[in-house]
Amino acid sequence: MSLNRSQKDQFEVCLRNLPDRFDEESLFTLCSPYGQIVHLKVPRGDNGETKRHAYVTFATEDEAKQAIFRLDGTSVEGKEITVKLAKKTQESKER
Secondary structure (H helix, E strand, C coil), X not given: CCCCXXXXXXXXXXXXXXXXXXXXXXXXXXXXXXXXXXXXXXXXXXXXXXXXXXXXXXXCHHHHHHHHHHHCCCEECCEECEEEECCCCHHHHHC
């Protein structure tokens, strides 16, 4: 089954307050227990450092909801992270 862009957006979560050195491999390791990852991204600034947030698109809405339920408010390397459904507005422009 091929998902169109609006369907993919429904299954995309945004993780905030990630550790400074958090990379794609760390993101995959953190999120993969909750479902099939279709796409992930760790935005970086001009200096190459992470912006301390990331996006993960899951294959299904249930997987995205499970990741939110299990990860929101948890501690990653001493930082309490926030995990929510991604919004298409300002966050999309930051990518």
